[in-house]
Amino acid sequence: MYLKKALNMLRSVIKTYLLTRAPGVWMLRVGVGIVLLFVFMAILAPWISPYDPTKRVADPFLSPSWEYPMGTNRIGQDVFSRIIWGSRIVLYVVFFATALSMAIGIPLGLISGYYGGKLDRVLSMVMDSMYAFPALILAIAIAAVLGPSPSNTAIAIAFVYVPTYFRMIRGQTLSIKSSLYVDAARALGAPDNTIMGRYILPNLAHTVLVVFTLSVTDAILTEAGLSYLGLSVTVPTPDWGYDLRAGQPFLLDGKWWLVFFPGLMVMLLAMGFALIGEALSERISLAQTR
Amino acid sequence: MARGLGYYILVRALMIIPTILILYTIVFILLRLLPGNPILAVVGTRHIPPEQLEHLMKIAGLDKPPYIQYFDYLWKVFHGDFGVTLAIPMGKPVKDYIFTRFPATLELTIFSFIVSVGLGLLTGTLAAIKRGTVIDTGMRLYSIIAYTLFIPWFGLMLQYFFGLVLGVLPTSGRLDPGIEVQSITGLYVLDSILTGNIRALTSALAHLVLPSITLGIVLSGAYTRLVRNNLVDILGMDFIRSYHARGISRGKIVWYALKNAFIPVITLMGLQFAILLGGAILTETTFSWPGMGTFIVDRIDYRDYNSIQGAIIFFAFFVSIISLIVDIIYALLDPRVKY
Numbered sequence: 001m002y003l004k005k006a007l008n009m010l011r012s013v014i015k016t017y018l019l020t021r022a023p024g025v026w027m028l029r030v031g032v033g034i035v036l037l038f039v040f041m042a043i044l045a046p047w048i049s050p051y052d053p054t055k056r057v058a059d060p061f062l063s064p065s066w067e068y069p070m071g072t073n074r075i076g077q078d079v080f081s082r083i084i085w086g087s088r089i090v091l092y093v094v095f096f097a098t099a100l101s102m103a104i105g106i107p108l109g110l111i112s113g114y115y116g117g118k119l120d121r122v123l124s125m126v127m128d129s130m131y132a133f134p135a136l137i138l139a140i141a142i143a144a145v146l147g148p149s150p151s152n153t154a155i156a157i158a159f160v161y162v163p164t165y166f167r168m169i170r171g172q173t174l175s176i177k178s179s180l181y182v183d184a185a186r187a188l189g190a191p192d193n194t195i196m197g198r199y200i201l202p203n204l205a206h207t208v209l210v211v212f213t214l215s216v217t218d219a220i221l222t223e224a225g226l227s228y229l230g231l232s233v234t235v236p237t238p239d240w241g242y243d244l245r246a247g248q249p250f251l252l253d254g255k256w257w258l259v260f261f262p263g264l265m266v267m268l269l270a271m272g273f274a275l276i277g278e279a280l281s282e283r284i285s286l287a288q289t290r
Numbered sequence: 291m292a293r294g295l296g297y298y299i300l301v302r303a304l305m306i307i308p309t310i311l312i313l314y315t316i317v318f319i320l321l322r323l324l325p326g327n328p329i330l331a332v333v334g335t336r337h338i339p340p341e342q343l344e345h346l347m348k349i350a351g352l353d354k355p356p357y358i359q360y361f362d363y364l365w366k367v368f369h370g371d372f373g374v375t376l377a378i379p380m381g382k383p384v385k386d387y388i389f390t391r392f393p394a395t396l397e398l399t400i401f402s403f404i405v406s407v408g409l410g411l412l413t414g415t416l417a418a419i420k421r422g423t424v425i426d427t428g429m430r431l432y433s434i435i436a437y438t439l440f441i442p443w444f445g446l447m448l449q450y451f452f453g454l455v456l457g458v459l460p461t462s463g464r465l466d467p468g469i470e471v472q473s474i475t476g477l478y479v480l481d482s483i484l485t486g487n488i489r490a491l492t493s494a495l496a497h498l499v500l501p502s503i504t505l506g507i508v509l510s511g512a513y514t515r516l517v518r519n520n521l522v523d524i525l526g527m528d529f530i531r532s533y534h535a536r537g538i539s540r541g542k543i544v545w546y547a548l549k550n551a552f553i554p555v556i557t558l559m560g561l562q563f564a565i566l567l568g569g570a571i572l573t574e575t576t577f578s579w580p581g582m583g584t585f586i587v588d589r590i591d592y593r594d595y596n597s598i599q600g601a602i603i604f605f606a607f608f609v610s611i612i613s614l615i616v617d618i619i620y621a622l623l624d625p626r627v628k629y
Contacts, residue, residue: 129312132613133606136568138316139588141598145320153487221440225572228442229587244442248576251446252454252461259450263443270438278434 004067029277034272038265042087049113051078051243053085061250064257071257073247079257083265084239089239090269093154093232094219098212099159105165106208110196112166113173123169132162139222143231150239153232157222161215168211206284213277217270224266240266295621298538300618306610314364314599315605321595322356349381362375363599372600377592384600386422387585392475392604394464395570395581402573403497403566407559410513411548418521419516419544429514436511441569445504445576452500459499462578466493468558501577503568509562515556520551553624564609 014206016031041048056076057068070079107266126210130138140155148151176182177200185195227241236257240262245259342373347353354362363373372384417429453461460466464478471481479498482490524530524547533543571583578584583603589597 001446015384104296125308126312128314129309131611132309132564134564134568134571134609136571137602137605140571140586141317141602142320142591144593145323177417182418217438221438224440225442228572229575230588231590241440241442248442248446251450254454256450259443261445263440265445266440266443267435267438270440271434274434274438 005081008016022283023283024279031272031275031277031279036278038087038091038269038272040165041084042091042147045088045184045255049081049084051081053081053238055083061255061272063255070261071255073243073258074250077236079212079261082243083240083261084267085238086240086243086262087269089150089227089233089237090220090223090266093150093157093223094216096154096162097161097219097223098216099158099223100154102165102208102212104158105162106169106201106204107115108162108174109166112175113170114196120170120262123166127141127163127166130160131167132256133167135160135218136225139226140229140231143226148231148234150233150237153197153223153226156226157219158233160222161219164215168207172204172207173200176203189281206280210277210284212282214282217277219265220270220273295618297620299614299618300612304544306607306614308604310606311364314603315360317599317602318360318363321599339433340560346380350368359447367603372604373596374592375589376596377589377594380458384597387597388582388601388604390476391580391582391585394579395567395574395583396500397464397479397498398573398579398581399566399570401502402505402509402570403559403563406509406562406566407555409506409510410555411513411517413510414517415521415544415548418525421522426518429518433514436507436509436514439508440573441504441508442576444508444574445500448500449577458494461500461606462606464494464497464580465490470492473497477622481612501573501579504576507568508569509566512558512562513555516554517548517551520554521547524550530623553620556616556620556623560613560620563612563616567609 005009007019011136018032021241054077057078058072058076060074060076062068062076068078070083073079078121091213098281106200108123110121142156142159143153146155150156161164163192173196182199185199190199223232224241225238228245230242230245233239244259244266247255251259322601344353352359370385372388373381374380375384375387378474402537410549413429413432417426442561469490471478471487471494474481474484478494479491482488482494500529523543525544529545533546570581571586573579574583575587577596582605586598586601589601595603
C-alpha cells in the first residue's frame with residue numbers, strides 16, 4: 001500500500017522533472033545520472049570492488065592495466081577498489097552534514113524570521129558573521145579540535161553551513177509572513193506553530209531543494225579539502241581527498257594515477273549535484289517570472 | 291536618513307567589532323572544549339616536573355580561569371598582540387608568523403583575484419554576446435566545471451603538465467633556490483620591482499603562475515554566470531537599442547553595457563573574497579606556498595591552538611576590512627545605495 005504510494009510519487013516526480021522538454025532538462029538528467037552512479041557504487045561496494053581496499057594486493061606503483069584499472073598505490077593497494085569504497089565515506093559525511101545543518105538552520109531561520117525582535121537580531125548577527133568568514137578555514141579549526149573521524153568532519157561541515165540555511169529560510173519567512181493567506185490563518189485563530197509548520201514551511205520546499213543541492217556541492221568539496229589536509233579519516237580508510245594527498249609526493253615522479261583518479265571522482269560527484277542545482281534553480285526562476 | 295558618506299563608512303566600520311567578537315567567541319569556546327591539557331598534548335608526555343608544567347602554562351596564559359583568559363587575550367589582540375605559540379618553537383609571538391606569512395597569502399590572493407575576475411569577464415561577455423548559441427552553453431558548462439574543480443587536484447594536474455611533462459614552470463615555493471629578495475613589503479613581486487632585482491622578479495612571477503591560475507580558474511565560474519546574466523539583461527534595454535540606432539559600433543556598445551553590468555560584480559567580489567581565502571589554504575598546501583594557509587595546517591599538526599586562534603582572528607579582521615572596502619566602493623558607484 002505505502003510502497004505503491006511511494007512508487008507513484010516517484011513516478012510523478014520523474015515525470016515532472018526528468019521527462020519534460022523544459023529548457024535545461026539535460027543538465028538535470030546528467031546530474032541525476034552522475035549522482036545515482038555514485039550512490040549505487042557506494043551501496044554495491046562489497047560486490048563490485050575487485051579487491052580489498054585496505055590490503056596489499058600487488059606490487060606498489062603499478063600503472064593502470066586491465067588487472068588494476070587505476071593502478072596500485074605506494075603500499076600496493078588497488079586504487080580502483082579504494083575509489084569505490086571511498087564513495088561511501090564522502091556520501092556519508094556529506095549527507096550527515098547537510099541533514100544536520102538543515103535540522104539546525106531551518107527551524108532557527110523560521111523562528112527568527114517569524115517572531116523577529118531581539119532574538120532575530122542576535123541570531124542574524126551571529127549567522128552573518130559566520131557566513132562572512134571563509135567556511136573552509138572555520139571547518140578546519142573545528143575539525144582540528146574534534147579530531148580526525150568521518151563523523152567529526154560531518155559535524156564541522158554541518159556547523160559552517162548552518163548560516164546558509166538560516167539566512168535563506170529567514171528571508172523567505174519574512175516575505176511569506178506578510179502574505180494574505182497567513183493573515184487569514186492568523187485571523188481564524190491558528191497558533192504560531194501551525195502557521196509556521198503548515199503555511200510557511202511547505203512554501204519553502206523548492207528553495208530548500210535548490211539550496212540543498214548547492215550546499216551538497218560545497219560540502220563535497222569541503223569534505224575532500226578537509227581529508228586532503230588530513231583532518232577526516234585515518235589510515236587505512238579509503239577516502240578520495242586523503243588518497244589524493246597520499247599520492248601527491250609521487251606525482252612528479254610520473255605516478256599520475258595516484259592523484260588523477262581520486263580528484264576526478266571529487267569533481268564528478270560535485271558536478272552531479274551542481275548540475276541538478278543549476279537546472280532546478282533555473283526552473284524555479286522561470287516559474288517565478290511567468 | 292541622508293547623513294553623508296562619512297557617517298555611512300563610520301557605522302559600517304563599527305560593525306566590524308561585533309563580527310570579530312562573535313568569531314573570536316566561537317573559536318575560543320571551541321578550542322576550550324578540547325579535552326586534556328594542551329601543553330601536555332604538545333609536549334607529548336605526562337612525565338614532566340610540575341614546576342616546569344606550571345611555567346609552561348604561565349607562558350601560554352593558561353594558568354588563569356577561562357573567562358579571564360578570554361578577556362586577557364581580547365585585550366592583547368586589541369593591542370596587536372596575538373599571543374605566543376604553544377608548540378615548537380614555544381613562546382614565539384604569533385604576530386611574527388603572521389607578519390612573514392601573510393604577505394605570501396596576500397600576493398597569491400591578489401593574482402588569483404585578477405585571474406578570476408579577468409576570466410569571468412571574458413567568458414561572461416562572450417556568453418552574453420553569443421547568447422543562445424553553442425558558445426553560450428559552453429560557457430555555462432565552463433562555469434559549472436570551474437566551480438566544482440577540486441583545488442588540490444586541479445593544481446597538481448597543472449603541476450604534472452607544466453612542471454613535469456613540459457618542464458616550463460616551477461611547481462612549489464615562491465622563489466628559485468639561491469635567489470633572495472630584500473624584504474620591504476613581503477610581496478616578492480613588489481619588492482623585486484622596488485629593488486630593481488629583475489632575476490627575482492621573473493622567478494617570483496614564474497612561481498605565481500600555476501597557483502594563481504589554479505585558484506583563479508576555480509573562482510572564475512561564479513563571475514562568468516553573473517556577468518553573462520547581467521549583460522544579457524542590459525543588452526536588451528532601450529538605451530542600448532538607441533545606441534544601435536545611432537550606428538555606434540557593436541564593440542563600443544558591449545563596453546558601455548559592461549560598465550553597467552559591473553556593479554553586481556563588485557558585490558560578488560566581496561562575497562567571493564572569503565571563498566578566495568579558503569581556497570588559498572588548499573592552494574598553498576598544494577604548491578608548498580609559505581603563507582597563512584600552510585601556517586595554520588602546520589600548527590594543527592602541533593596542536594598549537596594559540597596560533598590557530600590568532601590566525602583565525604587575523605583572518606576575520608582581514609575579511610571584515612575587505613567587505614568594508616567593497617561596501618564603500620559600492621556606495622560610491624551606485625547612487626541608489628542609501629546611507
